[in-house]
Amino acid sequence: MTDRSLIPASTYGNALLRALKSFGLLRESIVGMIGAGLILFWIIVAIFAPLIAPYPPNATIAPFVMPWSTGPDGEFFLLGTDMIGRDILSRIIWGSRTVLLYAPLATLAAYVVGIAMGLAAGYLRGRADDILSRIGDIILSFPVLVLYILIIATIGSSGINIVIAITFASAPGIMRIVRGLVLDLRNRDYVAAAQTRGESSWHIMLVEILPNARGPLIVDACLRLGYVIITIGVLGFLGLGLPPPDPDWGGMINETRSMALAFPHMTVFPCIAISSLILGFNLLADGLREISLRD
Numbered sequence: 001m002t003d004r005s006l007i008p009a010s011t012y013g014n015a016l017l018r019a020l021k022s023f024g025l026l027r028e029s030i031v032g033m034i035g036a037g038l039i040l041f042w043i044i045v046a047i048f049a050p051l052i053a054p055y056p057p058n059a060t061i062a063p064f065v066m067p068w069s070t071g072p073d074g075e076f077f078l079l080g081t082d083m084i085g086r087d088i089l090s091r092i093i094w095g096s097r098t099v100l101l102y103a104p105l106a107t108l109a110a111y112v113v114g115i116a117m118g119l120a121a122g123y124l125r126g127r128a129d130d131i132l133s134r135i136g137d138i139i140l141s142f143p144v145l146v147l148y149i150l151i152i153a154t155i156g157s158s159g160i161n162i163v164i165a166i167t168f169a170s171a172p173g174i175m176r177i178v179r180g181l182v183l184d185l186r187n188r189d190y191v192a193a194a195q196t197r198g199e200s201s202w203h204i205m206l207v208e209i210l211p212n213a214r215g216p217l218i219v220d221a222c223l224r225l226g227y228v229i230i231t232i233g234v235l236g237f238l239g240l241g242l243p244p245p246d247p248d249w250g251g252m253i254n255e256t257r258s259m260a261l262a263f264p265h266m267t268v269f270p271c272i273a274i275s276s277l278i279l280g281f282n283l284l285a286d287g288l289r290e291i292s293l294r295d
Contacts, residue, residue, distance in 0.1 A: 092249065092269060109163055114175045115217075119178060135172070145234065160239070169288075177220060223281065226281040
């Protein structure tokens with residue numbers, strides 16, 4: 001069987017086609033299909049939130065209504081309401097937009113920075129490698145949660161600031177992965193051929209090396225998306241997420257945690273939403289890894 005890592009990547013178009021082909025093979029993995037189905041479910045929910053949600057997410061209707069019950073005016077609440085009277089199902093539906101906007105955005109930003117650092121460190125070596133590796137080591141020496149709290153507490157709580165904090169804390173880990181891949185790929189024949197043609201260093205890194213490192217990076221990106229979703233939920237739980245009253249799954253848990261024993265539905269359902277989306281990305285990563293091992 002041909003080693004795909006030896007195939008030269010002359011254009012991004014070919015790399016994109018190969019990536020799409022890999023996702024097309026996902027049907028060969030039951031685990032991957034289940035993960036993709038969970039993710040697709042939440043994407044559809046987020047896109048059609050205005051049509052699916054039975055009530056506005058911040059509307060005060062009837063407080064402390066239990067799941068599968070009706071309110072005083074005959075309104076039906078599938079998942080009940082919180083202590084303010086907001087429909088939990090509607091808030092979970094609208095909250096999916098938040099997590100599916102900021103989690104991929106933060107992961108993408110972290111990958112852009114981490115890939116650039118990893119390519120430069122692994123291919124250029126020398127002083128660039130030393131400086132970038134030391135910067136990464138310093139950032140990674142801090143406990144991740146403490147680092148997030150320090151950044152958010154310093155620059156303020158908002159969606160963009162959450163993206164900045166996650167990018168700052170996650171990019172060094174991505175850099176290490178990319179650097180290791182580049183150190184292996186930089187000695188391949190197609191890299192030597194590009195050097196002989198007189199291609200620039202960044203052309204070689206972006207066009208020849210990066211597409212051939214796509215497999216491990218795609219799997220890591222799926223796993224990292226799950227970690228980022230956890231991070232956004234934790235920040236919301238700590239009161240460092242999106243400012244209220246915007247629906248945020250972690251914020252919903254934080255707001256109702258004091259009533260978890262008397263009214264468990266207020267916290268259980270947002271927890272299930274977070275867990276199901278994280279499970280989807282983890283299963284998708286397992287499926288992609290399974291397919292790559294077969295090939």
